[in-house]
Amino acid sequence: LKKALLVRLFFVLLILYMCFCTGTQNVLSTTGNSEIQYNLTKEMYTGCEIVMGNLEITMMEHTRDFSFLQSIREVTGYILLAVNEFSRPPLDHLRVIRGTTLYENQYALAIMVNYQKDGQHGLQELGLTHLTEILEGGVKIIQNKYLSYAPKVNWLDIVKDGSAHIMIESNGPDSELEMSTNCHQLQLTKTVCAPQCNGRCFGRNPSECCHIECAGGCTGPLDTNCFACRNFNNSGSCAPQCPQTLIYNKHTFKLEPNPNAKYQYGSICVAQCPTNFLVDGSSCVSNCPSDKMEVEKNGVKRCEPCGGLCPKGVCLFSTAASIVNLKKYLHLIYILYEILMSSCITNLEILDSK
Numbered sequence: 287l288k289k290a291l292l293v294r295l296f297f298v299l300l301i302l303y304m305c306f307c308t309g310t311q312n313v314l315s316t317t318g319n320s321e322i323q324y325n326l327t328k329e330m331y332t333g334c335e336i337v338m339g340n341l342e343i344t345m346m347e348h349t350r351d352f353s354f355l356q357s358i359r360e361v362t363g364y365i366l367l368a369v370n371e372f373s374r375p376p377l378d379h380l381r382v383i384r385g386t387t388l389y390e391n392q393y394a395l396a397i398m399v400n401y402q403k404d405g406q407h408g409l410q411e412l413g414l415t416h417l418t419e420i421l422e423g424g425v426k427i428i429q430n431k432y433l434s435y436a437p438k439v440n441w442l443d444i445v446k447d448g449s450a451h452i453m454i455e456s457n458g459p460d461s462e463l464e465m466s467t468n469c470h471q472l473q474l475t476k477t478v479c480a481p482q483c484n485g486r487c488f489g490r491n492p493s494e495c496c497h498i499e500c501a502g503g504c505t506g507p508l509d510t511n512c513f514a515c516r517n518f519n520n521s522g523s524c525a526p527q528c529p530q531t532l533i534y535n536k537h538t539f540k541l542e543p544n545p546n547a548k549y550q551y552g553s554i555c556v557a558q559c560p561t562n563f564l565v566d567g568s569s570c571v572s573n574c575p576s577d578k579m580e581v582e583k584n585g586v587k588r589c590e591p592c593g594g595l596c597p598k599g600v601c602l603f604s605t606a607a608s609i610v611n612l613k614k615y616l617h618l619i620y621i622l623y624e625i626l627m628s629s630c631i632t633n634l635e636i637l638d639s640k
């Protein structure tokens with residue numbers, strides 16, 4: 287009994303150590319008064335390290351304490367800070383914005399109109415001291431009356447997509463004057479790396495490049511030294527894919543089940559999909575695609591091809607219709623996913639260690 291308790295405690299601590307939360311999709315609409323909104327925001331992000339969705343903070347007074355944002359290391363969607371009065375968002379540990387969803391369909395980081403209408407409060411600092419990578423989408427920083435150094439950040443260095451739009455306009459008065467000084471210049475980003483390095487390094491020498499699977503920088507050359515992973519995190523090393531379910535046996539010329547297979551769950555490899563998720567091939571999905579149906583095998587829920595017509599109720603759309611309705615359908619899946627993931631703590635670590 288004692289051992290079981292210790293094991294449990296260990297897992298609880300592990301879960302608390304690496305916390306996930308879902309983020310929001312409100313854009314500029316609020317769900318109630320500012321106090322309720324603040325309480326909800328605080329509840330959602332306290333202890334959160336990876337926001338699986340968007341981080342949106344809007345219409346907050348200067349008196350609110352946002353220190354709970356300190357824990358966030360990664361945001362998979364976009365960040366929107368709009369119509370707030372605080373002077374500095376404490377996102378000091380944020381390293382990567384993935385931009386899997388974009389604000390106004392093009393921005394991974396949008397910071398807009400953050401000042402008090404009839405007062406002297408407002409955004410003065412970006413506080414994004416460790417942001418080194420925006421994987422998709424651009425940056426929009428406009429009409430922050432008291433923010434004076436945004437243009438000095440080398441955004442082209444942080445934004446990975448060369449064609450992404452960068453819009454820095456109508457911010458604080460000194461912004462144009464101080465453009466040449468590099469007070470907020472981030473260290474060891476693309477501009478100081480040796481040309482061999484593919485843009486990320488931990489020193490200036492050609493031998494000090496980050497591993498190709500790293501995102502946001504690294505502390506050394508290995509795939510285990512990355513700040514974040516470009517593709518998948520497989521128990522701490524960054525990999526282009528998770529260990530596949532079938533592996534090729536050179537001697538028998540056959541594909542054989544891989545005993546160490548893992549499933550992709552967001553950008554993480556897990557040995558088992560979380561509760562409420564289904565196994566579809568090598569991924570954890572919240573719903574089966576329209577040509578597959580849900581079956582339970584050995585206690586694991588999977589999506590299997592229907593073999594002809596899918597039973598009614600399982601397939602919502604015919605294949606042709608589903609292509610037309612894909613966007614709507616994805617949105618539904620996303621809402622479902624948000625509901626299922628609405629608790630900040632998942633049992634991911636337990637799953638991974640199994």
Ligand SMILES: *[C@@H]1O[C@H](CO)[C@@H](O)[C@H](O)[C@H]1NC(C)=O
Binds near residue numbers: 321322325
């Ligand atoms: C917000 O949280 C504070 C502190 O937990 C509490 O005192 C207050 O009543 C909450 N406000 C609302 C509107 O829920």
Ligand SMILES: *[C@@H]1O[C@H](CO)[C@@H](O)[C@H](O)[C@H]1NC(C)=O
Binds near residue numbers: 304514515522523524
């Ligand atoms: C990968 O996940 C582990 C937990 O499984 C975490 O401790 C580590 O920081 C993650 N690594 C990266 C690069 O995100």
